[in-house]
Amino acid sequence: MAIQKPEGTEDLLPVDERFYRHFVDTAARVFGRYGYEPIETPLFEQTELFVRGIGESTDVVGKEMFTAISGNNLKTLLDGGKIRSKSRLSLRPEGTAGVVRAIAQHGLAPQGGAPAKLMYAGPMFRAERPQKGRLREFHQVGVECIGADAPSIDAEGIIMLMRFYEEIGLPRENMRLLINSMGDEACRPAYRESVRSYIMEHASDMCEDCQRRADINPLRAFDCKEEGCSAIMANAPKIPDALCDSCKSHYEQVKAYLDAAGIEYIEDPTLVRGLDYYTRTVFEIQVDIEGMGSQSAIGGGGRYDGLMKEVSGKEAPGFGFAIGYERCKIALEAAGVEVASQKQTDLFIACVDDSTRAAGFMLAQQCRDAGLAVEIDHQNRSLKSQFKLADKLGAAKVAVLGPDEAANRQVSLRDMATHEQQPVAFDELVSAVRA
Structure with missing residues (x-):
């Protein structure tokens, strides 16, 4: 049997990858208006970062992290030895802990400076049941x-975030925003104890995970x-x-602030999110x-004022959120929003016969060097088949190059939308396609 992709993964084929790039570019454009700049952190970090940052009690740390380890380690x-903590690495299950680590390590948020x-x-990687x-x-x-x-x-x-969803095309009427406050270290300990006591009173009717979480x-x-x-x-006590x-x-x-901006929301006193920070x-x-x-959540986050101290020992308040790309794509498709991204081809150069292929090849390079997306036939197709290929590739224009055109250093340029055709000199081809 041929080797297949690993369970729980997906290949981003060209049409999917184009939309993913559009998704990320749209986010960068929207978030950039608010002052957010790009950062990229390693795909794996020291395991301790996630244990301390996300929380040992979470399913993410307790059940779902992938461990990365070298052959020697x-x-x-296996021989019963121990490896250094720095050598205990895990694939990142989420992005926040790594970014906070990078901010602390490189001093990107100096005390008293701009955030x-x-x-x-x-x-991101989690060992969940696919x-x-x-x-x-998955991608975030x-x-x-x-x-x-x-x-x-x-x-x-x-x-x-709501502006991003609107710009990517998700209908506002299909979205609902849930909000809550989880308190802080001044008020949450007493509340945690009241919830713990409530769970213990009902422990016999609850799952093993909840009994452990108590x-x-x-x-x-x-x-x-x-x-x-x-x-x-x-019916448990509410925060x-x-x-x-x-x-x-x-x-x-x-x-x-949300009211003033006209953002509708639902207060959900049971909303706690899945991570401890x-x-x-x-x-x-x-x-x-x-x-x-059941996969109705497409994004979320909140404030994590204690995470920086867990990661670096220094106090610094924080706020963030993450968007699930795959979930958002499913939601767009379910809402009937077209998510496929058409391949962009500005020009297809169709050669009538072998005598013009060398000239057509060089003309394609010149147009590409000028910034155009250009395709050319490499399989000796007939002219009719080349037009079919140009249409399949979404070419806006086709430059037909026959022996007579090549001798006069010109092409017959056809607009694929209007079917109008006109002679264009080689040195005017780029400007004609752009026009």
């Missing part, structure tokens, strides 16, 4: 803002997908009732479109 482990606003895009909208290798676009704790940063990020991070039980657990947690005055004020200001504002964008099934 694998041999050492670091960065955008990333690329593949299903529609949930892959082992995200932003991180380090160095500002104002509620306006939270609101700005949420508004920016002592490690009881708030994660709100994110459990088991129906029985969800029903029980619906809005436990927020301190500072967190309440922050949350109210975020909502006031979040504090205060959390949000999630879901789509209500037939065909999405």
Whole structure:
């Protein structure tokens, strides 16, 4: 049997890759208006970064991380030896921890300076059970803002994300924005204890994961997908009732900014997101479109004021979000939005016979050097077949080059939309195609 792609991965074929590039470019354009600049971090980091940053109690760290290890280190482990912590590497399951590590390592958010606003895009890896909208290798676009704790940063990020979805073509009426506050270290410990006590009272009716979470991070039980657990947690104590005055004020200001911008939202007191580093504002964008099934969340994030300290030992507030590319593409297709990106071919040079192929080849190079996207036949097709190929490639114009045209250093240039045809000199071809 021929070798197949790994389970839980997808090949981005040319048409998919073109749309992915359009997706990323659109994000860069929209986020750039808000001051976000690009960054790229390694596909793998020290495992300790994710354990400390994301949280040991999360499914991501506990069950889903892929470990990367060299052959020599694998041999050492199999022989019963130990390897250095720096040699314990994992493929990144999300982008935030790596970006925060880079900001700390390179001093991109100096105390008292402007906040670091960065955008990333690329593949992430989680050892999940593959299903529609949930892959082992998936792609995310995200932003991180380090160095500002104002509620306006939270609101700005949420508004920016909604603007992106609108620009990429997702219908506003199909989206819903959920928001909540998870409090901070001043008010959350008491709330966590109340939730832990509630879980322990109902432990016999809850799954093993939620029983385990009761002592490690009881708030994660709100994110459990088991129906029985969800029903029980619906009656658990809610965080809005436990927020301190500072967190309440922050949350109210975020909502006031959203109201002023005309952004509709739903307050969901059970929204906790899936990672341990979040504090205060959390949000999630879901789509209500037939065909999405349980994978309705296409993006989300929030504030993580304690993550920088976990990663570097230095205090710095943070905010960010991530967009799931594959989920968003599914949502666009389910909403009937055309996501295929047409290959751009400005000109196809059709050679009538072998005597003109050398001239046609050199003419194609000259046009490409001038910035045009040009195709030419390499398989000795008939002129009729070359026109079919030009149409398939989406060529805007076709330059027909026969012996007579070559002798006069000109082509017959046909507009594929209007079918109008005119003689054009070699040295005027580029300007004629552009016109």
